Amino acid sequence: MSNPVYLALDLPQLDAARDLAMKVRAHVGGLKLGLEFFCAHGHHGVLDIAHAAKLPIFLDLKLHDIPNTVASAMQAINTLEPAIVTVHASGGRAMMEDAKAAAGENTRVVAVTMLTSLDERDLARTGIEGSPHDHVLRLADLAHDAGLDGIVCSGQEVGAVHKQWKDGFFVVPGLRPAGAAAGDQKRTVTPRSARDDGASVLVIGRPISRAEDPLAAARAIEATL
Numbered sequence: 001m002s003n004p005v006y007l008a009l010d011l012p013q014l015d016a017a018r019d020l021a022m023k024v025r026a027h028v029g030g031l032k033l034g035l036e037f038f039c040a041h042g043h044h045g046v047l048d049i050a051h052a053a054k055l056p057i058f059l060d061l062k063l064h065d066i067p068n069t070v071a072s073a074m075q076a077i078n079t080l081e082p083a084i085v086t087v088h089a090s091g092g093r094a095m096m097e098d099a100k101a102a103a104g105e106n107t108r109v110v111a112v113t114m115l116t117s118l119d120e121r122d123l124a125r126t127g128i129e130g131s132p133h134d135h136v137l138r139l140a141d142l143a144h145d146a147g148l149d150g151i152v153c154s155g156q157e158v159g160a161v162h163k164q165w166k167d168g169f170f171v172v173p174g175l176r177p178a179g180a181a182a183g184d185q186k187r188t189v190t191p192r193s194a195r196d197d198g199a200s201v202l203v204i205g206r207p208i209s210r211a212e213d214p215l216a217a218a219r220a221i222e223a224t225l
């Protein structure tokens with residue numbers, strides 16, 4: 001089975017991101033480049049990392065706008081041939097349908113449901129009553145009906161989502177090895193728990209990138225899977 005870990009390269013500098021990718025590339029299955037990286041380095045930066053590390057790229061742009069704008073943005077990144085791209089499920093069904101229609105045929109489009117940095121109280125403050133579990137399941141249904149490949153959710157919900165969407169593609173961030181600092185993440189589980197519950201991709205950033213020895217940290221996480 002291939003390594004499900006995608007390392008989040010949340011670093012502002014291209015050289016530092018490339019160095020980290022090259023250091024751990026044998027112990028992760030892919031690389032995630034997000035807003036921080038894309039705003040700073042754009043297409044050029046993505047191609048640089050992809051060509052150097054020769055690993056699948058998850059372009060985490062969390063697109064969220066009217067359908068026409070999101071579809072155009074999706075078309076504009078097709079030349080980068082990302083393996084995975086994110087949109088926000090709260091953008092609605094038509095936005096997700098148009099995003100998927102505009103994506104390249106080898107790109108999985110997945111919808112962010114409820115950020116792992118939020119809990120039930122935060123959700124209530126946005127005007128949505130109920131549990132994260134119910135909210136994630138509702139948005140997973142919407143993403144499924146829109147024809148997306150899967151969703152992003154926390155490891156606390158992935159088991160339930162997997163039961164109702166058997167062939168879905170599930171990206172799980174907010175992962176913390178036992179004893180690791182949660183930082184700004186609120187709905188955390190261990191990488192192993194998320195894997196056992198049906199995660200397809202495990203997104204891991206700071207537990208590797210901020211470790212004293214990133215290579216040892218990546219190896220240690222791999223050994224738990």
Ligand SMILES: O=C(O)c1cc(=O)[nH]c(=O)n1[C@@H]1O[C@H](COP(=O)(O)O)[C@@H](O)[C@H]1O
Nearest residue numbers: 008060114115116152173174203204205206
């Ligand atoms: O879409 C994501 O990847 C994402 C969704 C989410 O709900 N929570 C979340 O943390 N992420 C991303 O996953 C990574 C988590 O990083 P660490 O908390 O450092 O492991 C970051 O790059 C986030 O942007």
